[in-house]
Amino acid sequence: MSNETSASETTPLRRPDNQTPDHNVAQSNQTSVNNDHSSNNNNYGDSVQVRLQEQDRNSDSEQQQRTATMDTNKRILCRVGLDVLILLCAGFPILLFFLLGEPYKRGFFCDDESLKHPFHDSTVRNWMLYFIGAVIPVGVILIVEVIISQNKAKQDNGNSSSRRYVFMNYELPDWMIECYKKVGIYAFGAVLSQLTTDIAKYSIGRLRPHFIAVCQPQMPDGTTCADAINAGKYIQEFTCKGVGSSARMLKEMRLSFPSGHSSFTFFAMVYLALYLQARMTWRGSKLLRHLLQFLFIMVAWYTALSRVSDYKHHWSDVLAGSLIGSICALVVSYGLPISWFNFQTVWPAKSKAK
Template identity: 90%
Template sequence: MSNETSSSETTPLRRPETQTPNNVAQSNRQTTANVVNNTHSNNNNNYGDSVEVRLQEGDSTQQQQTTTMDTNKRILCRVGLDILILLCAGFPILLFFLLGEPYKRGFFCDDESLKHPFHDSTVRNWMLYFIGAVIPVGVILIVEVIISQNKAKQDNGNATSRRYVFMNYDVPDWLIECYKKVGIYAFGAVLSQLTTDIAKYSIGRLRPHFIAVCQPQMNDGTTCNDASNVGKYIQDFTCKGVDSSARMLKEMRLSFPSGHSSFTFFAMVYLALYLQARMTWRGSKLLRHLLQFAFIMVAWYTALSRVSDYKHHWSDVLAGSLIGSICAIVVANYVSDLFQKPNTKPYLARTVQDMNVQPPQGITITSN
């Protein structure tokens, strides 16, 4: 038994069977088939991947174009809505000018306040438009451009403010601010003028040069030069209006309140408030206040000229100045964003940028 055991323990391991030529050929055919199949499968996978990538690129491009079109539509709709609102507010002013008929009130022939001569306006219409349109828009444009340039220098290319893109054009910040500031100014000016016109046509107060322009004649053929008309309140009369145009005969009943005063006071008071909020130049503390005083004096002189030119009574000028000033204060404080404090941190963080707002700097106490 011992011999058998030892012989079995020393028996060499069994070698694998040798490959015959048929086996080798079959193995090669299987390897070739596997390689071919793998090659076809890899090609199919690569083709599918490329098609999938192209589809993804097409979808992203189409999605980007759709987003751009939606953004352009929103901007156009917003601008169009703003213009429509301005037109709706200004359309009644045009109706008053073309079709409005002022209230026709009577007068006393011995009323000294109606016997002043007719004079041309010291502040002409083109001057009024320059004061109320060119100066405010020019100042707003200059200030916003300077603020935008200073902000760009401080950001040094790391601006985090919201960008506006329209028709693949990056709209600059100063243009957006000018659009908002000028639009709100125009809206307030239209409302101020509409308020003035409603009062003008509802009251129909006679101007100081009424008798000189109208040259009234009573139904019995008498005039204010006849003693029989002294102390009488005259309602039935016709205007001879020698050397007076139809526009002058209409304007002679539109004394209260003064349109020149209300328009210039709105423009200049609003501009002074705008400079108070937006002009932050530290080079001189008095420059801003000097400009504000100069603008207010332009409105003050315009209002005074309406009295010296016998276009309005002093109470007309006072009422017009108050209307323009009150409208400017209300629009600047409650319609525009001039005096609204910006929120440094939102109530609920919505973006990573909002959540990473730096806390206000203060004194930090550390202990070892």
């Protein structure tokens, strides 16, 4: 009995062995839940912080890129503006010659047969000259560069590793870059050729073949070239009656050497022939390029000859003008491309992955 009593008395007072692990498990579960919750909170906070940092970095990167783009665009505009300014500076003296220039006043002989030709209108009018010297070269350059760019794109098949040029977030095509360079060189050379011609014109002041017909000179004593007293005499003092002649005609009658039409057209056509030799690579027929070159040179040749037949120039004026235009075309074609605007180092590039 004493054993049972002691057993019964001690049993309620003893804590079962399996209660302690359950309680510990519950506590550990609760702790793990709390830890997981805390870990989730920490992970969420960390992810938010990481996202904020990434946003800050992206914002800084976008700001830097925007600033760099604005700076690059400004530099591009400055360089293009500088090129335009150089062209204007080279062309401004031509405008001054046209508006304010006074040719050298030389004398003449009344019996000089080379000055007694009648006045004729020009066969190659001014609008034709501008078409030959501006529209044809620019049009040919544009067509050739577009064709070259398209053929290059087909060959690359979207895997081109060449540099791409970006301006104002716009990717400039290759043909536009090449047209800018080639047309820029052409315009600069044309201006220099015309300036060289005008300097010679106003410095020499050679009389045109239709001088007597346009000027109708009258000497201080009231006599004219029709009077025998003036035969064989070198006349320096005279005035022009200029009946039926405009003020521009009276100025132009002293600007015979060299021929401006000849220098301008020869520069344009020789430059164009050299350009086709360098850039036209069509394999369909090698004779097509040579045919075009011949036609362009013939346009310049006909223009030069018409200046003699129209009694606008002496043959030596046409020869000198043709040489000036041809030499200027050779110089700018082989000299300027070396030092011309370097797009690869100045213009921003967006390189495609190789």
